[in-house]
Amino acid sequence: MAKIGFIGMGNMGSAILNGLLKAYEPQELIFTAAHTDKMEAVTKATGVPHASSNAACADSCKYLILAVKPQYFDAVFDEIREVLKEDRIVISLAPGQTISGLKERLGDEIRVVRAMPNTPAMLGAGMTGVAFGEDSFTEEEKAEICRIFESCGRVEMVEERQMEAVGCVSGCSPAFVYMFIEALADGGVKYGLPRKTAYEMAAQTVLGSAKMVLETGKHPGQLKDEVCSPGGTTIAGVSALEEWGLRNSVIKAADACFEKSQKMK
Ligand SMILES: NC(=O)C1=CN([C@@H]2O[C@H](COP(=O)(O)OP(=O)(O)OC[C@H]3O[C@@H](n4cnc5c(N)ncnc54)[C@H](OP(=O)(O)O)[C@@H]3O)[C@@H](O)[C@H]2O)C=CC1
Ligand SMILES: O=C(O)[C@@H]1CCC=N1
Numbered sequence: 001m002a003k004i005g006f007i008g009m010g011n012m013g014s015a016i017l018n019g020l021l022k023a024y025e026p027q028e029l030i031f032t033a034a035h036t037d038k039m040e041a042v043t044k045a046t047g048v049p050h051a052s053s054n055a056a057c058a059d060s061c062k063y064l065i066l067a068v069k070p071q072y073f074d075a076v077f078d079e080i081r082e083v084l085k086e087d088r089i090v091i092s093l094a095p096g097q098t099i100s101g102l103k104e105r106l107g108d109e110i111r112v113v114r115a116m117p118n119t120p121a122m123l124g125a126g127m128t129g130v131a132f133g134e135d136s137f138t139e140e141e142k143a144e145i146c147r148i149f150e151s152c153g154r155v156e157m158v159e160e161r162q163m164e165a166v167g168c169v170s171g172c173s174p175a176f177v178y179m180f181i182e183a184l185a186d187g188g189v190k191y192g193l194p195r196k197t198a199y200e201m202a203a204q205t206v207l208g209s210a211k212m213v214l215e216t217g218k219h220p221g222q223l224k225d226e227v228c229s230p231g232g233t234t235i236a237g238v239s240a241l242e243e244w245g246l247r248n249s250v251i252k253a254a255d256a257c258f259e260k261s262q263k264m265k
Contacts (some may be wrong), residue, residue, distance in 0.1 A: 001062075002029055002030040002061045003028040003029070003062055003144075004029050004030075004062075004063045004064075004065065005029070005051070005061030005064045006057075006062065007058070007067060008055055008067035008068035008072075009039070009042050009067065009078055010068075012121075013033075013067030015119045015120075015126070016126075016148075016149075016152055018121070018123075019121045019124055019149075019152030021046060021149075023151035027158070028033065029049075029061055030061055031048060031051070032054050034126065054076055054079040054080050054082055055083045057080075058079075058080035062090050064088060064091065065148075066086075066093060067093055069094075070094040073094070077105050077106055080106075081106060084107060086109045086110070089111045090102070090111070090113070091112075092112060092115070093115055094264070095257075095261040096261040096262065096264030096265045097165045097264065099131070099134070102167055111135040111137065113130065113132055113137075113145055118170050124153055125153050127154050127156075128153065129150060129158045129162070129163060129170065130156070130158070131157070131162070132146060132158045164262070165258070167258075168253070168254035168258055180206070181199070181203050182202075184201075186201035188202065197230060
C-alpha cells in the first residue's frame with residue numbers, strides 16, 4: 001500500500017509531487033489524472049506508479065490529496081466514497097470548500113485536512129498553510145502531513161477560518177508576483193535592456209528582496225527606507241507607485257480572491 005495518493009496531477013499536483021520526491025520513495029506515492037497519456041508520462045518521468053481508477057487510488061493510500069479543480073469534486077467523490085475507510089485522511093487543496101462541507105459529502109467518519117500550497121512547491125520553495133479543523137489526528141499523522149508539505153517548502157499551521165486569507169497571500173499570489181516581475185522587466189526594456197536580461201534582473205531582485213525580509217527579520221518598510229536615498233531616484237519611483245495605487249491594487253486583489261472563494265463554497 002502507498003502512503004500518499006493524489007487524485008489529479010495538474011499544476012498543483014505535479015508541483016507537490018516534485019517536492020515529495022525529495023522526501024519519499026516513488027513507491028510510497030500513487031496518483032491518478034483524467035488522461036491515461038498524462039499518467040503514463042508522469043510515471044515515466046518520476047517512477048511514481050499511477051492507479052487504474054480514482055477508487056483504486058483512494059483504496060491504496062493513507063493520505064489522499066485532492067488535486068482536482070473543485071468543480072470535479074462531486075464526480076470524484078461518487079467514485080471514492082465507497083472505498084474510503086475510517087483510518088484515511090483526505091487533504092483538500094481547494095479554496096472555499098470547508099472541512100465540514102467536505103465531510104458531509106465524503107462521509108462524516110472521514111477525517112479531512114485543508115491545505116493551501118503554492119506552485120513554487122515544485123522547487124521546494126513553496127508556502128503552505130495547513131488547517132486541521134475539529135477532527136482528531138494522532139501526533140504521528142500530524143507530523144506526516146507536515147512532512148508532506150515541508151518537503152515542498154515552508155509550512156504554517158492556521159485556523160480553518162484563516163484559510164481564505166492564506167489563499168490571498170500565498171496560494172494565488174505567485175500569479176501577482178509574476179505580473180510584478182513582468183512589469184519590472186517591461187520597465188527595463190523600455191529604457192534599453194534586452195528582455196532576457198531584464199527578466200533575470202527583475203526575478204533575482206524579487207528573490208533577493210524576499211530573502212531579505214525572511215532572513216533579516218526587518219520590517220519591509222525599513223528595508224524599503226534603506227533603498228531610498230534622500231533626494232534620490234528610488235523615492236521618486238516609490239512616490240509614483242503610491243500615486244498609481246500599487247498597495248491598494250494589491251489589497252483589492254486580496255478582496256477579489258476572498259470574495260471569489262466565498263462563492264465557491
Ligand atoms: N494551481 C495553483 O497554483 C493552486 C491550486 N490549488 C488547488 O489545487 C487543486 C488543483 O488545481 P490545479 O492543479 O491548478 O488544477 P489543474 O487543472 O492544473 O489539474 C487538475 C488535474 O485534475 C485531473 N483531473 C480532472 N478530472 C479528474 C478526474 N475525474 N479524475 C482524476 N483526475 C482528474 C486532471 O487530469 P489531466 O492532467 O489528465 O487533465 C489534472 O491532472 C484545486 O483545488 C486548486 O484550487 C491550490 C493552490 C494553488
Ligand atoms: O486560482 C485558484 O482557484 C487556485 C487556488 C489558489 C491558486 N489557484
